[in-house]
Amino acid sequence: MIRNVALIGLGALGCAYAGKLHDRDPAALRVIASEERARRYREQGFWINGKAYDFQYAAHSGGVAADLILVVVKTHQLSQAIEDMRSFVGPDTVIMSLMNGITSEELLGEAFGMEKMLYAVSYGLTANRDGNHIRFPSYGTITFGEKNDNLSPRVQGVKALFDSSNIPSNIPDNILRSLWWKFMVNVGINQCSAVTRGRFGLFQTDKDAQGLMESAMREVIALSEKAGIHLTEADIGKWYDILLTLDPASRTSMLEDIESGRPTEVESFGGAVCQLGERYGVATPVNEALLRQIRVIEKNSNFVS
Numbered sequence: 001m002i003r004n005v006a007l008i009g010l011g012a013l014g015c016a017y018a019g020k021l022h023d024r025d026p027a028a029l030r031v032i033a034s035e036e037r038a039r040r041y042r043e044q045g046f047w048i049n050g051k052a053y054d055f056q057y058a059a060h061s062g063g064v065a066a067d068l069i070l071v072v073v074k075t076h077q078l079s080q081a082i083e084d085m086r087s088f089v090g091p092d093t094v095i096m097s098l099m100n101g102i103t104s105e106e107l108l109g110e111a112f113g114m115e116k117m118l119y120a121v122s123y124g125l126t127a128n129r130d131g132n133h134i135r136f137p138s139y140g141t142i143t144f145g146e147k148n149d150n151l152s153p154r155v156q157g158v159k160a161l162f163d164s165s166n167i168p169s170n171i172p173d174n175i176l177r178s179l180w181w182k183f184m185v186n187v188g189i190n191q192c193s194a195v196t197r198g199r200f201g202l203f204q205t206d207k208d209a210q211g212l213m214e215s216a217m218r219e220v221i222a223l224s225e226k227a228g229i230h231l232t233e234a235d236i237g238k239w240y241d242i243l244l245t246l247d248p249a250s251r252t253s254m255l256e257d258i259e260s261g262r263p264t265e266v267e268s269f270g271g272a273v274c275q276l277g278e279r280y281g282v283a284t285p286v287n288e289a290l291l292r293q294i295r296v297i298e299k300n301s302n303f304v305s
Contacts, residue, residue: 002067002161006058006088008032008081009072010041012127012253013098015134017070017142017167018055019048024165030058030066032084047133058088065090068158071097071108075268078104082111089116094154096120096144100190100253101268102183118158119175120144121182124242126200126250137247141168145175180220180229185239187269188217190254191290194264194297197255201248212286219273219284226280258294261301266294 005028007018021029033041038057046053066088073081078099089095089112096118097104109117124140142162146152155171162169172178189203192213196202202209217236224231257264270291277284 002094002157004028004030004064004066005068005070005161006030006032006061006066006085007070007072008085009074009077010046010055011072011074012129012134012136012256013122013125014070014072015046015048015053016125016127016136016139017072017098017165019046019051019053020139020165020167022053022055026056029056030061030088031055032069032081032088033057033059034084035059044132049135059084061087065093067092068094068096068161071095071099071104073099074263075099075101075104075265076263078107082108085112094118094158096158098122098142099268100182100186100265101272102179103268103272117147118144118155119147119179121175121179123182124246126247128247128250129256137250138245139168141170143170143172143175143178145171147175177229177231180224180227180231181235181238183269183272184217184220184224184231184235187220187273187287188213188239189243190252191216191266191269191287191294193252193255194258194266195290195293197258199249199251199255200243200246204244204246204248215286216270216273216290219277219282219287222282223273223276223280223284226282227276254294258297258301263298264294266291266298270294 005021007014069085069088093116095108095116097108098120105117105119120142122140122142124138126138128135145155196209198209203213214236221231254264270287273284273287274291
């Protein structure tokens with residue numbers, strides 16, 4: 001049974017699920033944050049769908065290990081997050097990453113043991129953010145499971161937690177394929193929205209924007225064959241089924257980063273595609289071009305923390 005949860009990372013995705021878990025039981029959720037960051041959070045506050053939230057912040061576990069830790073940071077924040085999490089990890093702690101990309105589980109597993117990891121991905125969440133005021137037109141769905149045994153007791157325990165917290169979730173037959181599918185989607189929509197400055201509405205209607213996005217995604221499909229995952233053209237169609245339901249005015253997380261002058265996760269998208277292309281001998285010219293473009297945009301931005 002999952003009694004207490006720790007969460008690290010209060011970006012849009014982290015706020016979405018922190019709010020749901022707080023509504024279920026404020027005392028059962030701790031947000032892992034340094035004392036300085038916690039002070040700033042308390043001063044600024046969070047408003048989720050118009051409701052004010054004052055989360056319970058903790059820099060140390062206080063001797064009580066978490067039953068479940070949700071990791072919802074950006075890629076460049078993961079190494080620090082691992083250090084901040086250490087005192088919250090006990091012998092029976094389950095760790096679930098909701099980060100983008102396909103590498104965070106292995107990095108967390110190297111630090112804490114792969115036996116603690118559940119694989120997970122969030123689909124379809126959209127957010128409109130103005131500072132610490134966030135509205136969620138859609139909370140999407142968390143898809144999660146074990147690498148090999150999707151109906152294990154701990155999977156069932158997490159599912160019960162999500163159900164009781166009104167967090168939409170499902171357990172797929174093949175979680176690794178689900179991770180790769182989301183990776184393909186992010187490689188396409190996130191990177192292409194960053195270079196075009198286009199919101200979802202552009203990719204819902206404009207054929208040139210769609211063609212750019214699909215060409216980046218097809219390079220992931222080619223890599224998936226080499227990796228034994230076997231994505232297909234039908235998986236691009238599956239993405240359109242979701243894309244066409246999203247708020248046209250909403251932005252991807254990478255476009256939000258670009259417009260806010262923050263570092264992006266391009267190394268987890270185009271960077272990872274190019275690295276896999278070198279490993280498998282697969283050409284990835286579209287992602288190489290997107291990677292270089294976004295790196296240039298970042299170099300000409302004034303980053304904010």
